[in-house]
Amino acid sequence: MDEWAPYNYQENGRLTGISTDIVRAIMALTGDDFEIQLMPSMRATLTLRNRPRTIMYSLFRTPEREELYKWVGPIVEESIYPYQLAATAQPINSLEQLMHAPRISTRHAGLVPALLQELGFRNLDKSATSSMQLYLMLLAGRTDIIIGDTPAGVAYYSRELGIAPGTLRRIPLELFRAPLYIAFSHDSDDALVAAWADALNQLRRSGELERIVQRYLPAQGSDHAAP
Template sequence: MFLGSMASESALASEKLYIYTENFPPYNMSATGRAFEHNANSIDGICTEMVQAILQKTDLDYVIKLRNWDFGYNRALSKPNHGIFCTTYTEERAQRFKWVGPLTKNLWTIFAASGTNLKIDKLEDTKGMLYAGYRNDVMTNYLLERGYEVSAMESDDINPKRLELGQVDLWIADRLAGPYFASLQDVEGLEPVFSFNETELYLAMNLETSEEVMKKLQGGLQEIKDSGMYEAIETKYGL
């Protein structure tokens, strides 16, 4: 009996999930304004509420932590039972993870400084201009792969201020997250000058995560959709 109990506890421990997110309001963010958080109670946002609701519909043991994007992304990429949200689903990333979602959607938006006269009809109109972005972000990578100039930081927090001060010409961000970050930096009047590429956001799990765990996560997502909780969370954040 003792040996069997020990084996059972070991199996459960091996299935514990370590899930990371970043400060990307209003999708995921610290509830206390800190750069890092160590438990789910101190993390807020659309995707955070979705992921917590999904996990609460399962019997899985888990922790959710807020770190910078590079740290969480590389953990999810390299360690079994590790994951990261909200992660944009792309063809390039598709084979790197197992996916739960979509949790919600976002719309890529280019912001210019207050009072701009800039008119953009297509993305190519911004060739030769310097963008603010952040490292390993899907929007930043998209621009870099197509030959655009991007000054990428460790996080998006200071990019609104960089744009206001004229250190960059443009800033690429999400339609909801952009204005939120700007308000946190007391930056007003940034103007959305072009939007494109609506994408879906997911919980991305390491490829070695078991199919049993993935089935439970997908089942939890279906439960919150069936109960109306999914729609209620989106409505709460104005989607």
């Protein structure tokens, strides 16, 4: 897995997050005890493609990726929005304004910067190597707009950095929406994939899946992904 809060990340030396807890709950039901490793995003994706019998989470299931892996999910469905400071003198409200903004900062690699380039953005700063860096850049005035996290992720980093409510403004443009899945390399045993899918369905039917998700969300609960 890669570092992407609040779905999978490391805290006080322990791997945690929504998807991590769900994967552990699945393994408790299936009797598996696979090692979970934290890797940079691009390395994790390359490992999934090239190392036999590998599992990766959390991965957006997109049409381009559909045939590359075997899938178990969805875990949750999420969206990506741009964010700027609420006190900005130039609030962005349209895609045209966004595409002509002086600078948009995103992470240096991964699905989001690739998506933005495909959409035709030419004002991207891809110098950030982590989500945390994006928020620090925005707060320090080193960038005007950041794109990289779901609303749940923005809520997580706002808590971590002590960003007061109302400081950040979600620009009302849903740039991307897709479900998050657990992805299996193509050589993974079909019986294993089926067992994980069945275990996830058990968690969903029992209400445990929702309980795990809610533990990581801000007080407004399921409204974290509202437009």
